[in-house]
Amino acid sequence: MPKLPSGRPWLLAGLLTTSLSLNLYMVTHRPPPARPVLVVPDGEPVGVNEAVSPPSGGVSIPVEVVPASMSPTPDVALPIERGVAVNNPDWNILDEEVSHSLARTFAKAEPKNGAALSAVYSRLFHWDIDLRRDLRKGDRVVVAWKVGDHGVEIAAALLTSGKLGRTLSAYRFKRGSDAFPSFWERDGSEIARRLKESPLADYEMVTSLLKDRPSHAGMDFKTPEGTAIIATRAGTITRTNWNTRANGNCVELKFSDGTLAKYLHLSKTGVKPGQRVSAGGVLGASGNTGRSTAPHLHYQLNKGRRVLDPVTIHGTVKRSIHTGERDAFRSDVARLDALLGNALARR
Numbered sequence: 001m002p003k004l005p006s007g008r009p010w011l012l013a014g015l016l017t018t019s020l021s022l023n024l025y026m027v028t029h030r031p032p033p034a035r036p037v038l039v040v041p042d043g044e045p046v047g048v049n050e051a052v053s054p055p056s057g058g059v060s061i062p063v064e065v066v067p068a069s070m071s072p073t074p075d076v077a078l079p080i081e082r083g084v085a086v087n088n089p090d091w092n093i094l095d096e097e098v099s100h101s102l103a104r105t106f107a108k109a110e111p112k113n114g115a116a117l118s119a120v121y122s123r124l125f126h127w128d129i130d131l132r133r134d135l136r137k138g139d140r141v142v143v144a145w146k147v148g149d150h151g152v153e154i155a156a157a158l159l160t161s162g163k164l165g166r167t168l169s170a171y172r173f174k175r176g177s178d179a180f181p182s183f184w185e186r187d188g189s190e191i192a193r194r195l196k197e198s199p200l201a202d203y204e205m206v207t208s209l210l211k212d213r214p215s216h217a218g219m220d221f222k223t224p225e226g227t228a229i230i231a232t233r234a235g236t237i238t239r240t241n242w243n244t245r246a247n248g249n250c251v252e253l254k255f256s257d258g259t260l261a262k263y264l265h266l267s268k269t270g271v272k273p274g275q276r277v278s279a280g281g282v283l284g285a286s287g288n289t290g291r292s293t294a295p296h297l298h299y300q301l302n303k304g305r306r307v308l309d310p311v312t313i314h315g316t317v318k319r320s321i322h323t324g325e326r327d328a329f330r331s332d333v334a335r336l337d338a339l340l341g342n343a344l345a346r347r
């Protein structure tokens, strides 16, 4: 595990972890993005992270449903276990059939927080389904949510998809070995994938995939300031801290095949142009510099003028709940299912 340049970030991480452990369901997701697209001097479009500023006046999420005539009627039953008594007045339950678009469905059901909820919900499932294109008439969303200190938080969510022919599930749970909670399917596999070669020692979640926004050339990782930034592959540092007004502190690393890896918005850089680094070497620490509204890493790959998808280049893995924590996870899933199920039963 790479060492951080200073101990302070770990203190923050420790405090955060403790806080999260004390309250498993105090999710701290923030509402989404209204993202400006920047163009850095060398012509590469670079998006900024808007992932955490509360929406003012509503966030527009372009989610469209294919025409009903093209949509098979889903006959997938929601995997709800009933009968577990749970009385948690903190969580609101939204249970809706998708009409027209995800954004409109949430906005109609929740005029005040629908836009933020839609954005947080969308990020749970963006690895598996394109919510702008793949929703169909009859699809159903169920979510346990509330507004916490940092915006809309989700404890559990379901998406019954006609296109996939199954129900995706996401239950919040923090493994003992992790710094952050994540979302897991009922079978204990993480709903998000992880890059095989990660640019960060640890992070909370990927807030933007390349496929989410064609105008945004990188992947965004939500992570506290001070997280170690890692060389995904061995290479040579080609430049640092260019166009800092937009990029903040930044590092560019050239792999042996000529691919350029860019790491933006760092709190500090720890390498110099011309320096050789090996895979896993620390390049700096994550931050919130340049045109960035929340601590995160923008990771981008270019080959010539082409933008490459880190998901394709590095490959991904799916993590699982550890064997020793499966009982605890199942118990949480049962409680959350009861929350969702009680609401369904009351309709």
Ligand SMILES: [Zn+2]
Pocket: 046, 047, 048, 049, 208, 216, 218, 219, 220, 297, 298, 299
């Ligand atoms: Zn970005």
